[in-house]
Amino acid sequence: MCALLAVAADLPASQPAAGPVERWSVFEAAFDGPRDGNPFVEVRLRAEFRFQHRVVEADGFYDGAGVYRVRFMPDTAGEWTYITHSNRPELDGKSGKFTSAPASRGNHGPVTVRHAYHFGYADGTPYFPVGTTCYAWAHQGDELERRTLATLRTAPFNKMRMCVFPKDYVYNTNEPKYYPFPRDAAGHNDYTRFNPAFFRHFEQRVKQLMEMGIQADLILFHPYDRWGYKNMPAEVDDRYLRYTVARLAAFRNVWWSMANEWDFVKEKSLSDWDRFFRIVQESDPYQRLRSIHNGAVIYDHAKPWVTHASIQGDDFNKAEEWLRAFHKPVIYDECKYEGNIPRRWGNISAREMVRRFWLGTARGVYVGHGETYLDPQDVLWWSKGGVLHGESPQRIAFLRKILEDSPQSGLVPLPNQKYPVVAREGEYYLYYFDLHQPAELEFDLAKGVKYQADIIDPWAMTITLAPGAYEGKFTLKLPGKPDQAIRFRKLR
Numbered sequence: 001m002c003a004l005l006a007v008a009a010d011l012p013a014s015q016p017a018a019g020p021v022e023r024w025s026v027f028e029a030a031f032d033g034p035r036d037g038n039p040f041v042e043v044r045l046r047a048e049f050r051f052q053h054r055v056v057e058a059d060g061f062y063d064g065a066g067v068y069r070v071r072f073m074p075d076t077a078g079e080w081t082y083i084t085h086s087n088r089p090e091l092d093g094k095s096g097k098f099t100s101a102p103a104s105r106g107n108h109g110p111v112t113v114r115h116a117y118h119f120g121y122a123d124g125t126p127y128f129p130v131g132t133t134c135y136a137w138a139h140q141g142d143e144l145e146r147r148t149l150a151t152l153r154t155a156p157f158n159k160m161r162m163c164v165f166p167k168d169y170v171y172n173t174n175e176p177k178y179y180p181f182p183r184d185a186a187g188h189n190d191y192t193r194f195n196p197a198f199f200r201h202f203e204q205r206v207k208q209l210m211e212m213g214i215q216a217d218l219i220l221f222h223p224y225d226r227w228g229y230k231n232m233p234a235e236v237d238d239r240y241l242r243y244t245v246a247r248l249a250a251f252r253n254v255w256w257s258m259a260n261e262w263d264f265v266k267e268k269s270l271s272d273w274d275r276f277f278r279i280v281q282e283s284d285p286y287q288r289l290r291s292i293h294n295g296a297v298i299y300d301h302a303k304p305w306v307t308h309a310s311i312q313g314d315d316f317n318k319a320e321e322w323l324r325a326f327h328k329p330v331i332y333d334e335c336k337y338e339g340n341i342p343r344r345w346g347n348i349s350a351r352e353m354v355r356r357f358w359l360g361t362a363r364g365v366y367v368g369h370g371e372t373y374l375d376p377q378d379v380l381w382w383s384k385g386g387v388l389h390g391e392s393p394q395r396i397a398f399l400r401k402i403l404e405d406s407p408q409s410g411l412v413p414l415p416n417q418k419y420p421v422v423a424r425e426g427e428y429y430l431y432y433f434d435l436h437q438p439a440e441l442e443f444d445l446a447k448g449v450k451y452q453a454d455i456i457d458p459w460a461m462t463i464t465l466a467p468g469a470y471e472g473k474f475t476l477k478l479p480g481k482p483d484q485a486i487r488f489r490k491l492r
Contacts, residue, residue: 019101020098020099020100020101021074021098021099021100021101022100022101022102022103022104022107023074023075023076023077023100023101023102023103023107023109024073024074024075024103024107024108024109024110024122024252025073025074025103025107025252026071026072026073026250026251027071027072027073027074027080027098027100027250028069028070028071028072028250029047029069029070029072029082029084029094029096030063030067030068030069031045031067031068031069031084031090031091031094032066032067032068032090033045033062033066033067033068033086033088033090033091034066034088034090034091035065035066038192038193039062039068040062040192040193040194040239040243041192041193041239043062043068043086043087043088043091044086044087044088045059045060045061045062045068045070045084045085045086045088045091046058046059046060046070046084046085046086047060047070047072047082047083047084047085048082048083048085049072049074049080049081049082050080050081050082051074051076051078051079051080052078054076056072056285057285058070058071058072058246058249058250058285059242059245059246059283060084060086060091060246061243061246061247062194062196063196063200064196064197065196068091070082070084071246071247071249071250072250072285073110073249073250073251073252073286074098074100075109075122075286076100077100077101077102077103078099078100079097079098079099079100080097080098080099080100081095081096081097082095082096082097082098083095103123106213107252108121108122108123108125108127109121109122109123109252110122110252110253110286110288111127111215111253111255111289112287112289112307113289113307113308113328113329114126114409114410115409115410116327116328116329117323117328117329117330117364117410117412118329118409118410119308119329120408122252126404126408126409126410127158128158128366128400128403128404129158129159129215129331129366129368130156130157130158130159130366130369130396130399130400130403131157131158131159131160131161131215131217131331131333131366131368131369132155132157132159132160132161132368132369132370132371132381133160133161133162133333133334133337133368133369133370133382134148134160134161134162134381134382134383134384134385135161135162135163135167135172135219135222135260135382135383136162136163136166136167136172136176136383136384137160137162137205137383137384137385138162138163138201138202138205139163139166139167139176139177139178140174140176140384140385141177144379144384144385144386145205145385147385147386147387148384148385148386149205149208149212151385151386151387151388152209152212152214153212155388155393155397156393156394156396156397156400157214157369157393157396158213158214158215158400159214159215159217159255159368160209160214160215160216160217161217161219161257161260161333161368162205162216162217162218162219163218163219163222163260164180164202164218164219164220164244165180165221165222165225165227165229166179166225166227167222167224167225167383168224168225168226168227169224169383170343171341171372171378171380171383171384172224172378172380172383172384177201178195178197178198178201178202179195179198179227180194180195180198180199180229180240181193181194181195182195183227187227189227189228189229191232191233191236194240194243199243199244199247203247203248203251206218206248206251206253206254207251209253210251210252210253213253214253215253215254215255216251216253216254216255217255217257217291217333218244218248218254218255218256218257219257219259219260219293220241220244220256220257220258220259220276220280221237221258221259221260221262221265221268221276222259222260222261222265223260223261223264223265223266224260230265230267230268231267234272237272237276238275238279241276241279241280241283242279242283245280245283245284246283249283249284249285249286249288250286254288255288255289255290255291256280256284256288256289256290256291257290257291257292257293257310258273258276258277258280258290258291258292259273259292259293260293261293261294261295261312262292262293262294262295262297262299263294263295263296263297263299264295264296273292273299274303274305277290277292277303277305277306278305280305281305289307289308290305290306290307291306291307291308291309291310291331292306292310293310293311293312293333293334294310294311294312294313295312298311301322301325301326301328302325302326302327302328306326306328307328307329308328308329308330308331309322309326309328309329309330309331310331310333311330311331311332311333311334312332312333312334312335313332313334313335314332314335314336314356316332316356316359316360316363316365316420319332319360319363319364319365319413320363320364320413320415322365323364323365323413329365329366330364330365330366331365331366331367331368332356332360332365332366332367332368333368334368334370335353335356335360335367335368336348336356336370337353337370337371337372337382338350338352338353338369338370338371338372338373338390338391338392339371339372339373339374339380339382339390340372340373340374341372341373341374341380343372346372346382347372350390350391350392350395351459351483353369353390353392353396354392354395354396354399354458354459354483355434355458355483357369357392357395357396357399358399358432358434358458358483358485359420359432359434361399361403361422361430361432362413362419362420362421362422362430362431362432362485363413363420363422364411364412364413364422369392369393369396370382371388371389371390371392373389373390394461395458395459395461398458398461399458402430402456402487406424406428406430407424407427407428409424410424411423411424411428411430412424414429419431419432419433420432420434425446426446426449426490427489427490428487428488428489428490429445429451429486429487429488430485430486430487430488431485431486431487432484432485433478433482433483433484433485433486434482434483435482436482437478437479437480437481437482437484438478438480439477439478439480440475440476440477440478441475441476441478442473442474442475443470443473443474443475443476443488444472444473445470445471445472445473445474445488446471446472447471447472448471448472449471449490450469450470450471450490450491451469451470451471451488451489451490451491452465452466452469452470452488452489452490452491453465453466453468453470453476453486453487453488454466454486454487454488454489455478455479455484455485455486456484456485456486456487457479457483457484457485458483458484458485459483463487469491470488
């Protein structure tokens with residue numbers, strides 16, 4: 001006998017849905033099914049979801065204890081129907097329907113690429129990524145994970161880079177509570193099965209980020225591993241990707257990052273990474289954003305399955321070159337870390353972190369935050385989360401507000417300029433002077449348009465209105481000190 005239970009993702013799986021499923025939220029159908037053999041390998045399940053003339057297919061997954069689930073994100077309000085297809089008769093041909101209600105306030109839908117170099121939500125609201133990195137925060141146990149979530153509620157970040165697999169690296173050598181595959185006493189993984197408890201815990205953290213409006217940039221592979229996950233057989237890699245996509249793709253805040261430092265995973269070839277991209281692309285009915293993060297070697301982000309470039313580095317002089325080469329958004333997800341650890345990548349100052357955010361902005365790209373301050377318990381934000389200690393987050397919040405007040409279609413770098421500047425020509429200009437600034441400077445803006453000039457101090461977080469209105473070619477008196485920005489906005 002097959003029992004059907006339809007639930008909304010924000011309710012416990014054992015509780016019936018109280019009403020319609022909100023647009024861009026998660027509908028879930030759960031079925032009792034076969035327990036014999038190995039359901040993770042032997043049972044196939046998918047469902048067709050229909051809205052009027054449209055059909056969207058989503059893969060199901062085995063969640064242990066004889067329970068099979070299919071998750072689906074409705075992108076249109078109204079009545080949807082579904083029917084299952086399976087190689088097991090107990091799961092085949094099961095049908096049902098549900099109603100999708102309009103999105104509530106704060107639910108803007110998933111993020112996609114817009115205007116070539118920028119991002120936006122499905123409802124048309126612009127999205128400016130202001131991310132941070134906490135690689136292994138979801139593998140630290142409930143107490144520390146709750147502390148991380150509490151920190152994020154008041155932090156400026158709207159994107160979190162985080163690993164699906166546990167991580168083994170300096171300042172992060174503890175064992176996780178959950179493992180993605182069953183393990184015996186000797187530490188051998190059973191790669192023919194998944195551990196549903198691991199994925200239930202992980203997806204709960206993804207859902208909690210979603211409730212806070214934070215995008216979960218999920219890193220699928222990484223080199224910092226002592227459990228064997230970086231050198232799994234190819235068929236296990238592929239099965240892991242499909243299972244992860246089936247479980248998590250319906251959450252509207254999910255992004256896919258194929259790897260952190262892909263070129264340091266020596267067990268994989270370039271063709272493997274291309275295959276991983278294709279598997280994720282083919283398995284994901286919603287086409288979530290897809291990227292891959294480099295160590296020393298830049299992946300070819302111009303490949304069609306890459307939606308945006310994820311860069312490790314701090315050479316912002318390459319930003320415009322990459323924008324032209326890839327014709328996609330570029331995010332410097334790792335530009336080193338504010339902190340004081342004895343590692344070259346983990347001890348830049350807060351001022352330097354803020355400078356890099358502004359310099360990247362003025363070059364037409366986005367920048368990610370990270371923090372690595374020494375801690376007696378080795379709880380460093382970059383890896384384990386916890387609390388933030390640095391001085392950059394509040395100043396990053398200041399920049400985020402400036403970005404969100406800029407033109408919704410995004411800013412693009414102007415070529416052949418003496419100083420970095422992004423603009424929506426004829427409407428808005430944002431200059432940044434990082435290392436020096438003259439006491440006055442000549443500007444040449446669109447003629448016949450009057451502009452208001454604001455002098456911005458990124459560290460002091462002040463905006464000073466320059467007296468008068470400006471148009472065409474003119475000279476403006478400036479503070480004459482480094483790390484200043486000038487904003488020109490068209491007067492209405």
